Amino acid sequence: MGADPGELIATRFAAGVGAALIMPTTLSLITAGVPRHQRAIGVSIWSAIAGIGAILGFFATGVLLEFFSWHSVFITFAAAALVTLGLTFTIGSSKDADPGPFDFIGSITSVLAVTGVIFGLLEAPSRGWTDPLILATLIGGALLGVAFVVIEKRRTSPLLDVDLFGNRAFASGSLSVALQFFASFGVFYLILLLQLVFGYSPLKSAFALIPMVIGVGIFALLGNWIAVRFHSLRFVLGGGIAISAAGVLAMGIFDVDQYWKLAIMLAVAAVGIGLATAPSTTAIMANTPLDNQGVGSAVNDTARELGAAISIGLAGSLMAAGYSSRIGPTAAAAREQLAPLGGPEAAAQAADGIERSLAGAVEVANQLPPQAAELTGFIRSGAEHAFLPPMQQACLVLGGVLLAGAVFLGWFSPRQVIDPELTLGEPLGEQELHPEQVAAAEPDRP
Incomplete structure (x- = not known):
């Protein structure tokens, strides 16, 4: 691969398509293949690995860049993909007995809706929220989202059964997943702080993210047990997102001039994300009919990607616009x-x-040459002062969104992983849920 940006974008697009095909399948395999008495722990392990996977990706990248060229990153992950491909031949295959025709209209409508909203959020800080293009993309994306719901409700073989979101546990889990990745990927701009302000190497920057790996990995296993054992889904989801909001808000309120301060804030955010991650996925899958476990997995993955994309776009655009407005005198x-x-x-x-x-x-x-040391310091100082305030403002915005989401989840989420209410107010006994789904969400009985 050359250094052409077009080639890089095209190959990353292809990798994204592959990941979109793989992720929903992995969760479906667990919910369909793991014995019911072990399903909750299976989902917890899956959630922990998925939650720390992105963080470990940054860690592996830092290690590779410390010793090799940037090409090594793509070669290593390609090799890992080939190994994974080989492992797929060790598992059984399955096929929907009546899959129905593919929903091309719903697929195109959903892609355009998401693209419009994310583009508007990405460009709004630089273009202005009243810019005609921004208004057109945001309003158009929202209208297309409404159109997608209408289309799906009328189709016999919909891309997504939107009625699933009438189940409060399913809807709460989906929102919580989006907020978790909204928090995770928003703070990854801190890598710029570590490398360009603190002067860390890629390897040292990767190690600096260890508090997030530990926090998410440990508390992902604990959160599901608490939610299932004590029927406390509402408190685990709302409380977990609130804790992550506290960590992100702290990055915006306090000056991060030493790593130990940043480590504490990262750890707090990671604890909150970890607590909420496994219960969210369990709430989605336990409230999805067994025949549609693939749909539940896809919703879980889509929520992750939407949360990450919106967070990266929103934080990145806020920081870029803030930097541009401050750096002029230095330049x-x-x-x-x-x-x-x-x-x-x-x-x-x-x-x-x-x-x-x-x-x-x-x-x-x-x-710059050594004799221009004073100018070197002037440029660095001016650039850092143009970068840090927008970074803190972005953290305040992200933390505010997380806090609002936590309040909503604390009000909207049910206490039980299996929501006792249907969309139309029918009792749980009339839901078409397989007994194994209930057993997977209920606490073990003596």
């Missing part, structure tokens, strides 16, 4: 001082790099 002063040294054209290129991003400013500063 202008650097241009004036660099012009006598390297000429107007070189000075203009350096100023453009400074204005583009914190990484660009650090690169310009690193290329």
